[in-house]
Amino acid sequence: MMAPVAINLGIKLHVLAEADDVSATTAATYTVGDYTDYDTLAAFAATVDVVTFDHEHVPTQHLHRLQDAGVKLAPGPDALVYAQDKLAMRRKMAELGLPQPDWRAVTTLDELLTAGDEIGWPVVLKTPRGGYDGKGVWVLDSAEDARAANVWFNGDHAALLVEAKVDFRSELSAQIARSTTGETKTYPVVETIQTDGVADIVKAPAPELDDTTANAARQAAETIANGVGVTGMLAVELFHTPDIAPGFMINELAMRPHNTGHWTQDGAVTSQFEQHLRAVLGLPLGATDPIVKYTVMKNYLGADNHDLYGAFGLAMAKYPAAKIHAYGKSVRPGRKIGHVNVLATDGDLDAALAAAIDAAEIIRHGTTDY
Numbered sequence: 001m002m003a004p005v006a007i008n009l010g011i012k013l014h015v016l017a018e019a020d021d022v023s024a025t026t027a028a029t030y031t032v033g034d035y036t037d038y039d040t041l042a043a044f045a046a047t048v049d050v051v052t053f054d055h056e057h058v059p060t061q062h063l064h065r066l067q068d069a070g071v072k073l074a075p076g077p078d079a080l081v082y083a084q085d086k087l088a089m090r091r092k093m094a095e096l097g098l099p100q101p102d103w104r105a106v107t108t109l110d111e112l113l114t115a116g117d118e119i120g121w122p123v124v125l126k127t128p129r130g131g132y133d134g135k136g137v138w139v140l141d142s143a144e145d146a147r148a149a150n151v152w153f154n155g156d157h158a159a160l161l162v163e164a165k166v167d168f169r170s171e172l173s174a175q176i177a178r179s180t181t182g183e184t185k186t187y188p189v190v191e192t193i194q195t196d197g198v199a200d201i202v203k204a205p206a207p208e209l210d211d212t213t214a215n216a217a218r219q220a221a222e223t224i225a226n227g228v229g230v231t232g233m234l235a236v237e238l239f240h241t242p243d244i245a246p247g248f249m250i251n252e253l254a255m256r257p258h259n260t261g262h263w264t265q266d267g268a269v270t271s272q273f274e275q276h277l278r279a280v281l282g283l284p285l286g287a288t289d290p291i292v293k294y295t296v297m298k299n300y301l302g303a304d305n306h307d308l309y310g311a312f313g314l315a316m317a318k319y320p321a322a323k324i325h326a327y328g329k330s331v332r333p334g335r336k337i338g339h340v341n342v343l344a345t346d347g348d349l350d351a352a353l354a355a356a357i358d359a360a361e362i363i364r365h366g367t368t369d370y
Contacts, residue, residue, distance in 0.1 A: 003028050005274035005277060013028035014031070014048050015029070015031070016031055016040075016041070017032050018033075023328035026328050038065060041066060045066055050073075052073075052075075054256055056084045056254070075230045075232055082253055086128045086161045090103050096223055098220055101239075103164070104161075109146065109153060112162055113147075116146055117143075121140070121141060123139075123140050124139055124162070125160055126138075166239045168240050170208070172209065172237075173192050173202070173235055173260035175187040175190075175221070176233075177232065177234070177276065178230050178232070180279070182226075183284070184225055186288065188290060192260050200298070202260050207349055209240065213240075232256065232280050234255050235256075257272045257276050259336070263297040267291055269286060292343045293349075297340070297356070298342075304366070308338070323341040339360075340360045
């Protein structure tokens, strides 16, 4: 999704892909290689001017070696670690004085039981590294549930993260871009709806968020971006807690274009993908103003229809204003394979939401009679 804006700006993209059939290979020049192998990374980095990321799983120690060898990384490993390691992130948020759930690092079942008693059940147990889209996350309602979790203390992690299960009104995302020059631009805070741990719907801007809380959330994103020295796009996932000042708590961070920012492709003056390129190359950042009052983004996940393109015409005919984006991925049940953006040009958020949901379901099932 960065390729179209790269073409517009005359920028050449070169992708280190895991295999010939991954979706990014259809959009840019690519090399197949293992991103966990240092020699592969070093050889690839020698062919480009700047290295950036579409996920956080490249080993931190390799990134430090590349940086020491003079490779330009955006973001650098000292920033990216806070998206890679949830325990490091929690410690940094505490250092920056930002609101977050009560949390502990635990290495044994006894420590988990003590933490649960101190924090108050239920709690959420997370693997510090590697989890995403609900993976590596377990809700423990009681000490009995925690005892069943003893299998997770198997030596794979030096420690696990346990934190309070937050009673929130909704989930939010505050995105910001930070350039190599230090310039920053925030986007409007959006509301996200999660289904089975996967971002499903985004309403931009968040319709039930007061200005004071929204401004505080954007300021928190700026504090984080500057505090960790990120380069590129940063998504700060938040819990909306209107009864607890300042009205939100920080959940997780992502240092890349993020699913919660896909609405910007059609609903903002500058998309997150163009903004990321501008930021990592030190170009002036673009305006982040919404084009209309509301934009709705709806993911479509794999279902029974494998001929996605064959269903696009049905969705387009019913909803001419819908903007369909496909990821070029093979269809698997529950896999994110694309999204639909609908702009509420008349300000009717409910109508835009209904259109986005229906269009996505038509694509998923290949029929208007699903």
